[in-house]
Amino acid sequence: MAYFYKKHRKWLLPAAAFILGVVVFYSTGAGQAVLASSTNRQLPIYCVQKDSRVVSLSFDAAWGNEDTQQLIDILGKYSIRATFFVVGEWVDKYPESVLALHEAGHEVMNHSDTHPHMTELSAQQIMENVSACDDKIEAVTGVRPTLFRPPYGDYNDTVINTLRSMEHYPIQWDVDSLDWKETGVQDIIDRVLGKVQPGSIVLFHNAAKYTPQALPTVIEGLIREGYSFVPVSELIYEENYEIDHTGRQIPIAE
Numbered sequence: 001m002a003y004f005y006k007k008h009r010k011w012l013l014p015a016a017a018f019i020l021g022v023v024v025f026y027s028t029g030a031g032q033a034v035l036a037s038s039t040n041r042q043l044p045i046y047c048v049q050k051d052s053r054v055v056s057l058s059f060d061a062a063w064g065n066e067d068t069q070q071l072i073d074i075l076g077k078y079s080i081r082a083t084f085f086v087v088g089e090w091v092d093k094y095p096e097s098v099l100a101l102h103e104a105g106h107e108v109m110n111h112s113d114t115h116p117h118m119t120e121l122s123a124q125q126i127m128e129n130v131s132a133c134d135d136k137i138e139a140v141t142g143v144r145p146t147l148f149r150p151p152y153g154d155y156n157d158t159v160i161n162t163l164r165s166m167e168h169y170p171i172q173w174d175v176d177s178l179d180w181k182e183t184g185v186q187d188i189i190d191r192v193l194g195k196v197q198p199g200s201i202v203l204f205h206n207a208a209k210y211t212p213q214a215l216p217t218v219i220e221g222l223i224r225e226g227y228s229f230v231p232v233s234e235l236i237y238e239e240n241y242e243i244d245h246t247g248r249q250i251p252i253a254e
Helices: 002-027 068-077 088-093 095-103 123-141 157-165 185-195 211-224
Strands: 054-061 083-086 107-110 201-205 241-243 248-251
Touching: 054 068, 068 095, 068 211, 083 088, 088 095, 088 123, 095 107, 095 123, 107 123, 123 157, 185 211, 201 211
Parallel strands: 054 083, 054 201, 083 107
Antiparallel strands: 241 248
16 A cells, blocks of 8 residues: 555645545535536536626736726726736735725735645645735735636636635636737727627736736727626525526626
8 A cells, every 4th residue: 555655645745635626516616516527528607697797907927016996096097997906916005006906995805825836736735825915915905806807818627626726706808908918008998898708707917018008098998888897796696596508707696
């Protein structure tokens, strides 16, 4: 037995961690939302099925902090509450901005502690990384995150199942502004307005060169089209739902 363990420990430990995550997953309320399966790929929430024209604006904050207050001011002008996914190391550097986001009514959610590729981590390492960022955000805002966005949009079944075992909803996006590419204001505007649909989650970044210039026009364009805005936690369904093959969250009728 000792020989078998020594020979196969590279895969035994990750397997044990995964099994633990699944057991915890089914013992929590999150288990009623999406059933884990060994044959179906687990997906995060990319968008939400909605009958009304509602959309969520989200921002990833991992590196700079040049325009955070400007984004707060722009969103405040239109009375919009958005969701900011922040990295723990960013919280360490800019706690005053994290508090400003919270006090302005925005959600401050988890984008990992160190911005790693989550698929390269074990289940235990994922738990430790996510918890570290949760702790930092809660220490500043008094609110513990319930949403998680994987850095680089990088995930696999282990990542998704581990997050659910921690009662975190994994969140992606279906509309990417690609603002980090710095291709210009109009390019951001056209891309977002051309792709938004009811229940969309739009991805922006703070510290992106053209985002503060493009954001007012994007917001005004969506308002003209009859859209209202809610943070991601108010867009998604917390229970009694399924996620289709595109990542769309769909409510299940009781």
